[in-house]
Amino acid sequence: MSQVGARPHPLKNPYAYDDADIQVPPRTLPQILRRIGPGMILAASIVGSGELIATTTLGAEVGYVALWVIILSCALKPAIQAEIGRHSVATGRTGLAGFNHVPGPRWKVNWIVWGWAAMILMTRFQIGAMYGGVAQALHQVFPVVPVTVWVIALLALTLALLLGGGYERIEKLAMVKVVLFTMLTFLCALLLIRRPDDFSWGQLLEGLRFQLPSGGLASAVAVFGITGVGASELFMYPYWCVEKGYARFSGRRDETPAWRSRAFGWIKVMHVDILASMIIYTIATVAFYLLGAGILHSRGLVPNATEMIPRLSNMYTETLGGWAVYLFYPGAMITLYGTIFAATAAESRVGADMCRLLGFFQEDDYAARVRFRRRFVWGLTVIGAGLYLIFESPVNMVKIGGVAQAVMLPVIAVGALFMRYRLLPRSVWPKWWITFGLWVAAITTICLMAYYAVLTLR
Numbered sequence: 149m150s151q152v153g154a155r156p157h158p159l160k161n162p163y164a165y166d167d168a169d170i171q172v173p174p175r176t177l178p179q180i181l182r183r184i185g186p187g188m189i190l191a192a193s194i195v196g197s198g199e200l201i202a203t204t205t206l207g208a209e210v211g212y213v214a215l216w217v218i219i220l221s222c223a224l225k226p227a228i229q230a231e232i233g234r235h236s237v238a239t240g241r242t243g244l245a246g247f248n249h250v251p252g253p254r255w256k257v258n259w260i261v262w263g264w265a266a267m268i269l270m271t272r273f274q275i276g277a278m279y280g281g282v283a284q285a286l287h288q289v290f291p292v293v294p295v296t297v298w299v300i301a302l303l304a305l306t307l308a309l310l311l312g313g314g315y316e317r318i319e320k321l322a323m324v325k326v327v328l329f330t331m332l333t334f335l336c337a338l339l340l341i342r343r344p345d346d347f348s349w350g351q352l353l354e355g356l357r358f359q360l361p362s363g364g365l366a367s368a369v370a371v372f373g374i375t376g377v378g379a380s381e382l383f384m385y386p387y388w389c390v391e392k393g394y395a396r397f398s399g400r401r402d403e404t405p406a407w408r409s410r411a412f413g414w415i416k417v418m419h420v421d422i423l424a425s426m427i428i429y430t431i432a433t434v435a436f437y438l439l440g441a442g443i444l445h446s447r448g449l450v451p452n453a454t455e456m457i458p459r460l461s462n463m464y465t466e467t468l469g470g471w472a473v474y475l476f477y478p479g480a481m482i483t484l485y486g487t488i489f490a491a492t493a494a495e496s497r498v499g500a501d502m503c504r505l506l507g508f509f510q511e512d513d514y515a516a517r518v519r520f521r522r523r524f525v526w527g528l529t530v531i532g533a534g535l536y537l538i539f540e541s542p543v544n545m546v547k548i549g550g551v552a553q554a555v556m557l558p559v560i561a562v563g564a565l566f567m568r569y570r571l572l573p574r575s576v577w578p579k580w581w582i583t584f585g586l587w588v589a590a591i592t593t594i595c596l597m598a599y600y601a602v603l604t605l606r
Contacts, residue, residue, distance in 0.1 A: 161514035162391045165240065169396040173413025180420050186233075186388035187425030190381055193490030194429045195483060201277060201451065202546045203375055203433055204460060207440025208450045215355030218437045220592070222376035222430040225557075226422050227589035229377050229385050230582070231564040233394075233418050236386035238411050238576045240395045242501050243386035247563045249571055257505045260563055264383055265502065267556045268495055268528070271380055274549030275491060275532030277542035278484040279303070284457040284542075285481045296537060302485070303533040310493060310525045327428065336467040337435035343467070346442040355441070372554055372596065375433050376426070379553035382560050384494035387501070394418055403575055411576050439463035451543050488532070496524035558597045561590035 174180045206214055235246050247260040255262070283298035340347050377385070389395070398411040443466045444450065449459045457480060464472035500520035503509065509516035539545055568577075568586060577583075 184421035204440030208444035212355035270552030276535035277545035499524035
């Protein structure tokens, strides 16, 4: 096994412990910030269909009234995310391996693992919507090429990038560009505040009154499911933590004071990572929503199947001027495609891990894990693009995937509580206020989803 700092072998197993990987965690904030990463990768995938399509569509449908849904979604779920990540850092288990311990029906793996598989199939609609969104943007720039041809070209590009092993470099580039696009959107939202015809502080306060819009209930639930850290991202996050090395840097659990100190140190790094990413995607999400509510809603421009991208571009042209359309189209393409890329990279890892839990290969067989990961890249990518070619309605496809994620959120909340009290070593239990935040997030998520279920069944 290579030493720390050396160039790793292509098949070095990031899921296996090696004493050579043990590192003392950083102590100062500048040092910690240099070691964050999983949350930033997650932020690059989060600022996509949820923010650009679902959030702005909700704002266009109902105006400012559902702003509280956006803020609640971004603020609550990081507490659950942190607990799942803490479990992986402290035990070395992957996310699915932790959930697989939760009691209940099982066939080879338990009901939560099968629930993840069902959810991922439904979220292919979201990925398909993003293929459609990028293809529509490209078609606006190059109208001679049909949208269908662009979808097929994007499918080929995604397979080439992910199967070629160059996803780390591309992901970093996508992250930078998504952040730049988010900053531009935030600027537009600030300019919106200076437009009294489209914005008032009274409207903003009305959006914080905890009332669900009657006409946009399905959109509100979909947005709660996928804005901020969605259910699929909650499953993804511990895999990025493992591959980043937080668990390996802590070392194999031996309950010694040295191990406990390292584990707490790297968990602290993870908390800063989560907080930094939450700030980024919360700013982006609120900005997108305000633009949808202030610009699109007042003009009756709700994004639809064929005019989604042109209508969304009004958010920029109405605040910055007609020239801003040349910024919006590249930004929209980068934002949506970055999510396709990052989500597929992560979900293929989770899928390969499910195959391991099903007994298709041994835990220490990293070459087999890579083979299964590549198979999932093929399947997830082709299914997503194929669904768009069949349905051709990005907005509705995002809502379908969002509702599927929202249904899984209470399940994940229950699983996180089980990990906290049954699987997490007592020596690394968090402080009381962190546990209190976990309970608040779990109870609120369960109650909100139960309320939605009652309304739906009436």
